[in-house]
Amino acid sequence: MAKPEKHVFVCAQSRPPGHPRGSCAQSGCAAVLQTFAQQFEAGQLHGKFQLTSTGCLGACDVGPTVIVYPDAVMYTKVTPEDVGEIVSEHLQKGEPVERLLAPPAIWS
Numbered sequence: 001m002a003k004p005e006k007h008v009f010v011c012a013q014s015r016p017p018g019h020p021r022g023s024c025a026q027s028g029c030a031a032v033l034q035t036f037a038q039q040f041e042a043g044q045l046h047g048k049f050q051l052t053s054t055g056c057l058g059a060c061d062v063g064p065t066v067i068v069y070p071d072a073v074m075y076t077k078v079t080p081e082d083v084g085e086i087v088s089e090h091l092q093k094g095e096p097v098e099r100l101l102a103p104p105a106i107w108s
Contacts, residue, residue, distance in 0.1 A: 001047075002047050004047065004048060004049050004050040005048055005049060005091075006049050006050075006068055006069065006070070006071065006090075006091055007049070007050040007051075007052065007068070007069045007070075008036060008049060008050065008051050008052070008066060008067075008068055008086075008091070009052050009053075009054045009057065009066065009067045009068075009069070010024075010029060010032055010033045010036060010051070010052070010053050010054065010064065010065075010066050010078075011024040011029055011053075011054055011055070011056060011057040011059075011063060011064060011065045011066070012024065012025065012029050012030070012033060012053040012054060012055070013025060013029075013054075013055050013056040013057075013060070013063075014026075015060075021060040021061070022060045022061055022063070023056075023060055023063065024056075024057075024060065024063035024064040024065060026063075027063040027064050027077075028064055028079070028080075029063060029064035031079075031080045032064045032066070032078050032079065032080055032082075032083060033051075033053050034080075035080040035083040035084075036051050036066075036083050036087070037051060039083055039084060039087045040087075043087065045087070045091070049091050057074070058106075059074065059076055059102060059106050062076035062077055062102065062103075062106070063076070063077070064076075064077070064078045064079075065078070065102070066078050066086065068086075068090060068091070068096075071090075071096070073090065073096045073101065074101070074102035074106060074107075075097065075100040075101065075102065076100065076101075076102045076103070076106070077100070078100060082097070082100055085097050085100075086100070
């Protein structure tokens with residue numbers, strides 16, 4: 001396997017309904033993950049970029065969350081409609097999508 005330029009992690013954490021932290025699964029992360037997979041396939045991006053579903057990334061109340069490494073960029077409240085912009089602007093052009101960036105307090 002070639003070393004990817006960037007690695008995209010999509011939170012797929014699922015918690016029971018009513019859990020105080022909520023979860024990205026309740027916010028629609030499955031559709032976000034599927035849309036990334038479709039974008040990677042359509043653009044023949046596998047190998048250049050890596051896609052992985054993960055457990056909790058810690059920002060449960062603003063999910064679905066996505067992290068791009070090695071850039072250490074977290075996106076929050078990502079929808080399937082946002083995925084194309086993340087792929088084209090961040091992954092391919094190197095410009096993070098400002099409107100989706102996690103608030104600075106997430107990292108503290």
